[in-house]
Amino acid sequence: MENRIAWVDALKGYAICMMMFSHIEFAPPAAKNFISPLFLSAFFLAAGYTFRGESALKPFFLKKCRTLLWPWLVFASFNILLTQILTFSEQEPLALQFRNLFLQIRGQNDGLWFFPCMFAVTLLFFLLQKMLPNRILFFSLQPFLLAAGMIYTMTDGPDLPWHIQMWGAGCFYMAIGYGYRLYEGRLTFLKTKKALALTFLFFVCASLLCFAIYPDTHINFYDYGRSPLFYLIIMLSGAVFCLQAVQLLMPFRPICYAGRNSLMYFAFHGKPKRLFTVLFTKAGLISSLDPVNLLLAMAEIVILLYLLILPCEIIRRFFPFLLGQKRRA
Numbered sequence: 001m002e003n004r005i006a007w008v009d010a011l012k013g014y015a016i017c018m019m020m021f022s023h024i025e026f027a028p029p030a031a032k033n034f035i036s037p038l039f040l041s042a043f044f045l046a047a048g049y050t051f052r053g054e055s056a057l058k059p060f061f062l063k064k065c066r067t068l069l070w071p072w073l074v075f076a077s078f079n080i081l082l083t084q085i086l087t088f089s090e091q092e093p094l095a096l097q098f099r100n101l102f103l104q105i106r107g108q109n110d111g112l113w114f115f116p117c118m119f120a121v122t123l124l125f126f127l128l129q130k131m132l133p134n135r136i137l138f139f140s141l142q143p144f145l146l147a148a149g150m151i152y153t154m155t156d157g158p159d160l161p162w163h164i165q166m167w168g169a170g171c172f173y174m175a176i177g178y179g180y181r182l183y184e185g186r187l188t189f190l191k192t193k194k195a196l197a198l199t200f201l202f203f204v205c206a207s208l209l210c211f212a213i214y215p216d217t218h219i220n221f222y223d224y225g226r227s228p229l230f231y232l233i234i235m236l237s238g239a240v241f242c243l244q245a246v247q248l249l250m251p252f253r254p255i256c257y258a259g260r261n262s263l264m265y266f267a268f269h270g271k272p273k274r275l276f277t278v279l280f281t282k283a284g285l286i287s288s289l290d291p292v293n294l295l296l297a298m299a300e301i302v303i304l305l306y307l308l309i310l311p312c313e314i315i316r317r318f319f320p321f322l323l324g325q326k327r328r329a
Contacts (some may be wrong), residue, residue, distance in 0.1 A: 004260065008046050010251040011242060013259030015042035017301050020269050025277050025299040028290040033218060034207060037238045039113070041173045041221040043262070045239055047122060048177025053129045060126055066324035068119040068263075074322050075267035076111035078100055082271065088223045106159040112267060117163040121170030125178075128171065135182075139175060146172040150231075152226050166222040173221060176239055196244040203237040209236060254305050263323070268311050269304055276300050 007050060018039035021033050053060075080097045092109060100109035104116050132138040145168030152165050159165065180187065189195060210217060210230040217225040224231045258265050280286050288295055315322055 005050070005249050006256060007246040008049060009147075009256040009259035010246040011042050011046050011259065012262045013252075013255035013257070015039040015046075015119060015244065016258050016262045016265045017255065017305065020273060020304055021297055021301050022275060024297045025270070025302060026280070026286045028294050030211075030290065031294055031297075033211065036208050036218060036220045036223075037207070037234050038242055039220075041239055042242050043114070043118065044121070044170050044173035044221065045177035045180075045242060047118065048125075048174035048179075049181045051122070051129075051174065051178050051181075052265065053126055053236075057130070059124070061123065062082055064119050066114050068122075071263050071267075071322060071323045072112050072115040072119075075195070075263070079111055079267065079270065080109075104162045106163060106165075108159075109161075113163060114266065115263065117166055117170065117322055120164075121167050121174065124167055125174050139179060142172045142175040145169075149222070150228060153222070154224055154228075163222075169221050177243075180243060182279055188318050190240065190244055191247055193248055196248050197242070199241045199244055203234065203241050206230065206233045206237060207297065254309075257309065257312075258305060261308075261316070264312045264315060265304075265308050268308055272304060272307060273300070276303070 011050060015038070018035045021027055022039070055063075075220065077098075080094070080101065083097075097111075101111050104110050104113060106113065130140060132141065147168070149165055149168035157165065190199075210219070210225065210227065211258045214230070217227075217230075219225040219231055219234055221235065255318075277286075285296060287296075294320045316325075320326060
């Protein structure tokens with residue numbers, strides 16, 4: 001049986017909930033901006049913490065093909081085909097959608113883009129770790145990789161196939177998670193509720209100051225806003241906060257379940273989420289008041305959290321090959 005770390009599952013579970021929240025059209029933009037620096041980088045933190053580089057390239061590559069590329073291809077293809085049957089808006093031609101799926105250029109029907117991006121980043125991280133066994137050199141390289149992606153993006157370089165412009169940032173946050181595991185014993189001072197409160201306060205104050213100075217900015221792991229300094233302060237404090245919170249706060253079982261099945265939650269939430277938006281709109285529930293929409297969006301996340309258990313369990317029990325897994329005895 002696979003050994004799992006509860007707080008890592010919780011980290012991915014909260015991240016997937018924040019990701020679903022960010023996709024709700026009527027959710028308040030201010031709330032989306034506040035959580036945006038947290039959830040995508042959290043997946044890379046988790047990947048870095050659980051990274052094991054002892055294997056050779058071939059088994060590592062094949063494992064990632066089986067657990068990331070294959071499920072991505074299956075579920076992304078399913079989503080594209082489903083849009084031809086059940087859709088709430090006009091869709092591009094089927095052949096164009098599949099072409100864009102394989103090109104994976106950001107914003108061009110890049111279905112489930114995060115998983116091919118994660119595949120490429122973890123493979124690059126593996127190769128760098130093998131080529132640079134000296135930890136000082138390995139970790140020293142990571143800020144330069146982040147800076148390369150940052151410079152390319154902030155100088156309006158075109159989006160590249162397979163999200164190459166994001167690989168440096170992905171490796172940077174993987175390195176934080178990996179480094180945290182290596183030196184966890186020396187970082188026990190972070191695992192107190194007082195330290196958690198201070199980190200959260202720092203993150204909130206930095207975010208509010210950034211949005212006050214740059215009201216139209218948006219920050220996440222690959223979107224650097226208008227100030228590299230604010231980006232680093234907000235993203236790093238957000239990363240530390242995430243690592244602290246999931247270890248200090250009691251894990252919530254449905255959250256951990258979503259974390260264990262984050263690929264399927266990512267793949268399946270789109271249509272139900274859109275359906276709820278249509279139903280809420282027709283029922284006149286969506287308001288011009290942000291607090292009302294915030295509560296409505298949070299309620300939708302809770303519904304999705306439980307609703308998506310059904311398709312996840314069906315696939316896990318009867319069609320595990322879709323996830324690159326063997327059927328359980």
